[in-house]
Amino acid sequence: MVDQDIFDRLLQFRPSGAPVLSVYVGVDGGPSALRTKLESLVGEVLEQAEAEPSQALRRSLLSDVARVLDLAARGGPPEGSTVGIFACHRAGLYEEVVVPRRARDRAVVDATPYLRPLLAFLDESRRYCLVVLDRMQACLYELFMGELEGATIVVTPGKPGRPVGRDPSPAHRLFRETADVADEFIHATRAELLLVGGPEETVAAFLPFVPHHLRGRVAGTFAFDPRTMGPEQARCCAEAVVDRYERAEEASLVAEILDRVTTGGLGAAGIPWCLAAVNEEAVQFLLIDEEARASGSACDACGWLGLVGATCQRCGGPLRVTQDVIEEMGAAVIGASGRVEHVQAPTPLSQHSVAAFLRFDVPHSAAQVVG
Ligand SMILES: [Zn+2]
Structure with missing residues (x-):
């Protein structure tokens, strides 16, 4: 069971300038297998930490890596589950979330917790x-x-x-x-x-x-x-x-939204158009193709999301580069009381990466402002 308070804390985490380490690891084969898997997952993170010029940030990330590696020794998570770990020593963040299903093992360092696999799990939790x-x-x-x-x-x-x-x-x-x-x-x-x-x-x-x-x-x-x-x-x-x-439900949702977009109804398709709609809090229901990835930029002052640029188009603040702007879209939609569905089924959504049911019309031309 994912605790709602922890989930909200992760969703509302504001970048502090220090790197956030997010690790997803499947638990199977006992503590020593888990330790080996964690070591291989954080290998690149260690290299990244050693290349970090700021001593404070390097220490923060190294401390997070040590705590993650310690997971196997602490024991606890049941076999067959996936543990999501979100750590930023400098910002006082450390959360472990156990989900009773398998997700792909990965380690990600970014300015915010990497929540996409967790979001994908939660939208299937009927x-x-x-x-x-x-x-x-x-x-x-x-x-x-x-x-x-x-x-x-x-x-x-x-x-x-x-x-x-x-x-x-x-x-x-x-x-x-x-x-x-x-x-x-x-x-x-x-x-x-x-x-x-x-x-x-x-x-x-x-x-x-x-x-x-x-x-x-x-x-x-x-x-x-x-x-x-x-x-x-x-x-x-x-x-x-x-x-x-x-999977069948996903395919039918994709067909419905793409039909809506084609016929000029309240819908949007493709990353730029959906980003514009997310920025206007117009998205009621966002469909995300599971395989889609795109980097982009985010304004931590006002929440604006875009594809490129150094300054925010809304407030003029500095933009942060994000490795996965689609994940940030998902979090923003949930933050604005919308729904998100991660589509795993092979569907025509893969040509668009994302599509959205809208609360009000956001014209396709609005897509130009995001980059
Ligand atoms: Zn801004």
Whole structure:
């Protein structure tokens, strides 16, 4: 679980002039493997630190590297998770964030914490209600951030005293009861979507029992044998369904926004146009192609973002060079109460890098001011 306060602190971090070290590392193979991986990740950072002319900044970065390397010895993060570490000794920043999923290992030194992998993880952190059943029993779980929580078991023949006269099959009674429990469960946990696993014919027989208002929220189904497979296998199967669902949803969002841009609706596509829209706080929903990278410039005084230049077009302040202006766009959109989606699926968004649903019109010509 990513703590909201820590996340806000990272998002609101203001550059202090000292380098911020951000490291993402996957945890597997025990402490010594983790130590080796961290050493290889921070190798270039050490070279960079040694080349730093300011003694104070060099010391700050070296101290951050030492603390990062110490992670393996401190132990703690569970196997299979990814730890994000954000450190700037001189600015008093040190945060570790554990996410229960794999992200690419990397170490980045920049003026601000490198949050893009964390943002990408968070925009996939929906709550799902997972139902795993056969004709005898159903198990309901909450699937959140890759983890299964709280099992609720429903067994046939359901609650005593329920009218069964017109519903003679025990399996049908189980399905009806399970559908009721799922409905309550979704309401209580605020799960957005439903996943169903079980023997294929059982799942097909169960689905008609799902209440009408939940049918559009069935994200997918999967084949599963509860007699021989446990919760961990259910989790893996469910994650695969979630992945397919998320990729399909991304593709449909991309199609929708590009259609909107083509037809002159409230949309923008491409880095310069979207930057102009971000600067006007016009972006409601930003779609970012996962592979896209672009350097740019940022004004730490007023938050203005651009592609090139030494002075801010808005306040005249000095601009800082940023290695990943797309990440800064994402953070700015979230800071202005917008949403961000990192698109992993191969889509036509790769030709534009980014596209945005807008709150109000920002003409394409506005793109010229960002560089
Ligand atoms: Zn400015």
